Amino acid sequence: MSHRPYPSVDRARHQLDRHDDETPPYTEPRPMTALERQLFEGAAAMVKAAQPGLAAVTANLRAAFNPRPASSEETTA
Secondary structure: OOOOOOOOHHHHHHHHHHOOOOOOOOOOOOOOOHHHHHHHHHHHHHHHHHHHHHHHHHHHHHHHHOOOOOOOOOOOO
Protein backbone atom coordinates (compact mmCIF):
# COMPACT_ATOMS: atom_id res chain seq x y z
CA MET A 1 0.00 0.00 0.00
CA SER A 2 1.45 3.37 -0.96
CA HIS A 3 1.46 6.46 1.22
CA ARG A 4 -0.96 9.19 0.17
CA PRO A 5 -0.44 12.44 2.09
CA TYR A 6 -3.69 13.91 0.73
CA PRO A 7 -6.96 12.09 0.00
CA SER A 8 -7.20 13.41 -3.54
CA VAL A 9 -5.08 14.89 -6.28
CA ASP A 10 -7.10 18.11 -6.19
CA ARG A 11 -6.42 18.53 -2.47
CA ALA A 12 -2.68 18.02 -3.07
CA ARG A 13 -2.65 20.60 -5.87
CA HIS A 14 -4.54 23.05 -3.67
CA GLN A 15 -1.96 22.65 -0.89
CA LEU A 16 0.88 23.15 -3.35
CA ASP A 17 -0.77 26.31 -4.68
CA ARG A 18 -1.15 27.65 -1.14
CA HIS A 19 2.52 27.03 -0.31
CA ASP A 20 4.04 28.03 -3.60
CA ASP A 21 7.49 29.42 -2.78
CA GLU A 22 8.86 29.78 -6.26
CA THR A 23 12.31 31.33 -6.34
CA PRO A 24 12.53 34.67 -8.13
CA PRO A 25 14.33 34.75 -11.48
CA TYR A 26 18.08 35.41 -11.47
CA THR A 27 18.94 39.03 -12.09
CA GLU A 28 22.29 40.32 -13.19
CA PRO A 29 24.11 42.27 -10.49
CA ARG A 30 24.25 45.97 -11.14
CA PRO A 31 27.60 47.33 -12.32
CA MET A 32 29.78 49.18 -9.82
CA THR A 33 29.58 52.93 -9.79
CA ALA A 34 32.72 54.99 -10.32
CA LEU A 35 32.91 55.78 -6.59
CA GLU A 36 32.57 52.12 -5.61
CA ARG A 37 35.24 51.12 -8.11
CA GLN A 38 37.57 53.84 -6.82
CA LEU A 39 37.05 52.75 -3.19
CA PHE A 40 37.60 49.09 -4.07
CA GLU A 41 40.81 49.83 -5.98
CA GLY A 42 42.06 52.09 -3.17
CA ALA A 43 41.47 49.39 -0.57
CA ALA A 44 43.26 46.82 -2.74
CA ALA A 45 46.24 49.17 -3.11
CA MET A 46 46.38 49.75 0.65
CA VAL A 47 46.38 46.01 1.34
CA LYS A 48 49.12 45.44 -1.21
CA ALA A 49 51.24 48.25 0.30
CA ALA A 50 50.80 46.88 3.84
CA GLN A 51 51.91 43.32 3.05
CA PRO A 52 55.70 43.82 3.58
CA GLY A 53 55.12 45.49 6.94
CA LEU A 54 52.70 42.78 8.01
CA ALA A 55 55.25 40.12 7.03
CA ALA A 56 57.82 41.74 9.34
CA VAL A 57 55.32 41.92 12.21
CA THR A 58 54.40 38.27 11.67
CA ALA A 59 58.06 37.24 11.73
CA ASN A 60 58.62 39.18 14.97
CA LEU A 61 55.60 37.56 16.61
CA ARG A 62 56.70 34.08 15.55
CA ALA A 63 60.17 34.75 16.97
CA ALA A 64 58.67 36.03 20.23
CA PHE A 65 56.40 33.03 20.73
CA ASN A 66 58.92 30.40 19.61
CA PRO A 67 61.72 30.92 22.12
CA ARG A 68 65.04 29.17 21.71
CA PRO A 69 65.50 26.04 23.79
CA ALA A 70 67.44 26.27 27.04
CA SER A 71 71.20 25.70 26.82
CA SER A 72 70.85 22.23 28.32
CA GLU A 73 68.41 21.25 25.55
CA GLU A 74 70.54 22.51 22.67
CA THR A 75 72.15 19.94 20.45
CA THR A 76 75.26 20.29 18.34
CA ALA A 77 75.18 19.29 14.76
